[in-house]
Amino acid sequence: MEGVDHLAFERNKAQFDVDEMKIVWAGSREDFELSDRISRLVASDPVFRKDDRAALGRKELFKNTLRKAAHAWKRVIELRLSGEFSALEPEAYKLRAFVDQPAFTDLHWGMFVPAIQGQGTDEQQQKWLPLAYRMQIIGCYAQTELGHGSNVQGLETTATFDPKTDEFVIHSPTLTSSKWWPGGLGKVSTHAVVYARLIIDGQDYGVHGFIVQLRSLDDHLPLPGITIGDIGMKFGNAAYNTMDNGVLTFDHVRIPRNQMLMRVSQVTREGKYVHSNVPRQLVYGTMVYVRQKIVADASVALSRAVCIATRYSAVRRQFGSHNGGLETQVIDYKTQQSRLFPLLASAYAFRFVGEWLLWLYTDVTERLKAKDFSTLPEAHACTAGLKSLTTTATADGIEECRKLCGGHGYLCSSGLPELFAVYVPACTYEGDNIVLLLQVARHLVKTVSQLSTGNKPVGTTAYMARLEQLLQYHSDVKKAEDWLKPNVVLEAFEARAARMCVACAQNLSKFSNPEEGFQELAADLVEAAVAHCQLIVVSNVYALSLLHKHLGDFISTGCIDPKQGSLANEQLRNLYSQVRPNAVALVDAYNYTDHYLGSILGRYDGNVYPKLYEEAWKDPLNDSIVPDGFKEYIQPLLKQQLRNARL
Ligand SMILES: CCC/C=C/C(=O)SCCNC(=O)CCNC(=O)[C@H](O)C(C)(C)COP(=O)([O-])OP(=O)([O-])OC[C@H]1O[C@@H](n2cnc3c(N)ncnc32)[C@H](O)[C@@H]1OP(=O)([O-])[O-]
Ligand SMILES: Cc1cc2nc3c(=O)[nH]c(=O)nc-3n(C[C@H](O)[C@H](O)[C@H](O)COP(=O)(O)OP(=O)(O)OC[C@H]3O[C@@H](n4cnc5c(N)ncnc54)[C@H](O)[C@@H]3O)c2cc1C
Numbered sequence: 001m002e003g004v005d006h007l008a009f010e011r012n013k014a015q016f017d018v019d020e021m022k023i024v025w026a027g028s029r030e031d032f033e034l035s036d037r038i039s040r041l042v043a044s045d046p047v048f049r050k051d052d053r054a055a056l057g058r059k060e061l062f063k064n065t066l067r068k069a070a071h072a073w074k075r076v077i078e079l080r081l082s083g084e085f086s087a088l089e090p091e092a093y094k095l096r097a098f099v100d101q102p103a104f105t106d107l108h109w110g111m112f113v114p115a116i117q118g119q120g121t122d123e124q125q126q127k128w129l130p131l132a133y134r135m136q137i138i139g140c141y142a143q144t145e146l147g148h149g150s151n152v153q154g155l156e157t158t159a160t161f162d163p164k165t166d167e168f169v170i171h172s173p174t175l176t177s178s179k180w181w182p183g184g185l186g187k188v189s190t191h192a193v194v195y196a197r198l199i200i201d202g203q204d205y206g207v208h209g210f211i212v213q214l215r216s217l218d219d220h221l222p223l224p225g226i227t228i229g230d231i232g233m234k235f236g237n238a239a240y241n242t243m244d245n246g247v248l249t250f251d252h253v254r255i256p257r258n259q260m261l262m263r264v265s266q267v268t269r270e271g272k273y274v275h276s277n278v279p280r281q282l283v284y285g286t287m288v289y290v291r292q293k294i295v296a297d298a299s300v301a302l303s304r305a306v307c308i309a310t311r312y313s314a315v316r317r318q319f320g321s322h323n324g325g326l327e328t329q330v331i332d333y334k335t336q337q338s339r340l341f342p343l344l345a346s347a348y349a350f351r352f353v354g355e356w357l358l359w360l361y362t363d364v365t366e367r368l369k370a371k372d373f374s375t376l377p378e379a380h381a382c383t384a385g386l387k388s389l390t391t392t393a394t395a396d397g398i399e400e401c402r403k404l405c406g407g408h409g410y411l412c413s414s415g416l417p418e419l420f421a422v423y424v425p426a427c428t429y430e431g432d433n434i435v436l437l438l439q440v441a442r443h444l445v446k447t448v449s450q451l452s453t454g455n456k457p458v459g460t461t462a463y464m465a466r467l468e469q470l471l472q473y474h475s476d477v478k479k480a481e482d483w484l485k486p487n488v489v490l491e492a493f494e495a496r497a498a499r500m501c502v503a504c505a506q507n508l509s510k511f512s513n514p515e516e517g518f519q520e521l522a523a524d525l526v527e528a529a530v531a532h533c534q535l536i537v538v539s540n541v542y543a544l545s546l547l548h549k550h551l552g553d554f555i556s557t558g559c560i561d562p563k564q565g566s567l568a569n570e571q572l573r574n575l576y577s578q579v580r581p582n583a584v585a586l587v588d589a590y591n592y593t594d595h596y597l598g599s600i601l602g603r604y605d606g607n608v609y610p611k612l613y614e615e616a617w618k619d620p621l622n623d624s625i626v627p628d629g630f631k632e633y634i635q636p637l638l639k640q641q642l643r644n645a646r647l
Helices: 002-012 018-026 029-043 058-078 090-099 104-119 122-133 280-315 334-369 376-404 406-410 416-427 433-451 459-472 480-484 486-508 514-520 522-540 544-549 551-556 562-588 608-616 630-646
Strands: 139-142 158-162 167-171 191-200 203-213 226-230 246-250 253-256 265-267 273-275
Touching: 002 280, 002 562, 018 029, 018 562, 029 090, 058 090, 058 104, 090 104, 104 122, 104 139, 104 191, 104 203, 104 280, 167 191, 167 203, 203 253, 203 280, 280 334, 280 376, 280 406, 280 416, 280 562, 334 376, 334 522, 334 544, 334 562, 376 406, 376 416, 376 433, 376 459, 376 522, 406 416, 433 459, 433 486, 433 514, 433 522, 459 486, 459 522, 480 486, 480 562, 486 514, 486 522, 486 544, 486 551, 514 522, 522 544, 544 551, 544 562, 551 562
Parallel strands: 139 191, 158 191
Antiparallel strands: 158 167, 167 253, 191 203, 226 246, 265 273
16 A cells, blocks of 8 residues: 555645646636536446457457447447537547547548548538438548648549549559548448549649549448448557458449539539639648647647656655665656656646647637638647657657656556557548648748748747847857746757758758758758647646756857756756646646556556556466467477486
8 A cells, every 4th residue: 555655645745736727728618627527427337448459359349449449439329419410519529538448430530521521511510410420321531542641632443524424533553552541431331532643634733632432331342343441450569459440442433523522613514624712722621630639639639648657757666775764766866857857848738838728729720710821830740749859859858758657657558559550540540740840841941031032920920020120139148047037948949940941941942943952951950840830739838857858959050058958967966856746737737537547657656566466466377377289389398408417
């Protein structure tokens, strides 16, 4: 029971009101109450248990996922979480989130429905959405192919208009055009939004979205001309293998003309291509929406890992015992604090940045409705950049938390290996993180180059308007406390980002071919993009550990000098000491149930050792004292050694 005492003691040390912080974390009192209610409901339902997942084979695991998804849907209906369109409401969304098992439903609700909402005409929405809302059809998002994922313009699947029958013929002309990766496709989806090159009368109009039925609604068999399967086991044990990421090929599959998503551009009965007066990039709208969601989710994944590592660091003791007294809690080691507390801060920072990005996204969506497209580039750059920044930091952060938990962090029962394995593809899906940073870099270089034409930068690039001042800037920090002033930190980050962007723009101008220059300088451009994205996070919340981590940038761009760098570090150490008594309370404020955390090391009661010991005996290997295979493989060896010994 040692651990129990440790955490109670830790909780008493808190210098702030944890209940108030729970509301800040949740967003509002209503959000807190909703999350609290739904997470407890899921935790208390035996169908949603997940501690047995690691030992399941792929088929059992997948069936278990289907069972949970069906049960979650039943609960949504039974609890009358809402009216007809229940599954879109926050309660239903939270229920799926707390079930915490990637499933085809993520893609159905998270991409298929938004793709139709964003790119379908009013009539298409009226036809398809009610079916999707009731799950009478189940859909996925089939964009990526075996040969191309990042390069969307390079997709090969074709949708050729046949004016005789008023249909599109969907076809996979090559092996590399096979759709590859879409979640929910492999075994479940009845429909997909398929991205294919539109061909009319031999002319290629680029990539567009089409609603295609894949499987029969009666016997679930693939429709004629369609070949589908699962692409196989992925990284980790249970992890993302609950998902049926799929492969799909089309052999001249016909769909009616009105199944092309026609909000952005249309094909008429006569086969005329009509492009509405809107940017073609709106075809990418679903990706912008999902990237914004991924930023919001990053804080959830990181906070789970941080919660586990913080509680366990308070329970775990190593070294330092004098005269038989207690050893030191590992959370008291300064190195542990300098690795853990920046992650704790990052989880909070990403929570607030996610909220800000949702505001930005909502604002852009409203403007788009009013045919104001002016903020679309900014929305694209922010969602792409922050998706990249937060998922990279979260994936690295989860792995750091595993190391912070020492050997026990490597056990599946710590919850960390699975959290990492489920989370890490977020650095790749919805846009590879480097490819997305290069998009941000393009936006920044364009902004810098347009300054001379009098174009006023807006939104998150507004600081570029003060370019001259930022190029002259040198920090006036004299003592460690100066680094506590938000403006001081902000200016240093602005100057660093501005200088890195300007340096890239200047170097690019030396190339006669700008594309060649962009390729050559890509690594520097990515660093400038990271500096800009960090500025966005900093301007919304926090900073010093980032400054310390990227001290080289700040010194080499002349924004601060080495002395000021060490003052920042000194201030950081002071801050860690201030966080220390509050650490456990800060992670309690996430209000995660033990079921959701899924970690013995992160248990609320801190009762780690007895539970770890108990859990070990549940492993299937311990079902028998002598293992299967002893007679065939171990005994002969032992006997042979005996024979050799006699020889
Ligand atoms: C649960 C997990 C589920 C996972 C699901 C998935 O992974 S689903 C699969 C997810 N797959 C991926 O995420 C694939 C990632 N790849 C891509 O998104 C694109 O191929 C690309 C953006 C890399 C390049 O695009 P491109 O070949 O068209 O070439 P380009 O670079 O020349 O850009 C031209 C112009 O368009 C602009 N612009 C671009 N995007 C957007 C946007 N979203 N909005 C607005 N604007 C955008 C850009 O700024 C530029 O503007 P400018 O300068 O002319 O004013
Ligand atoms: C778990 C998971 C779920 C997914 N779900 C779906 C889904 O539901 N629907 C769907 O359509 N897709 C899905 N995807 C596919 C995903 O969107 C793509 O894998 C992703 O966009 C990356 O593309 P890619 O695989 O082509 O990577 P690649 O582009 O081949 O990346 C390989 C390497 O090349 C680098 N690279 C590529 N281009 C450039 C460049 N221009 N400059 C510099 N470096 C570059 C990358 O940084 C990377 O290091 C999923 C993927 C995963 C892993």
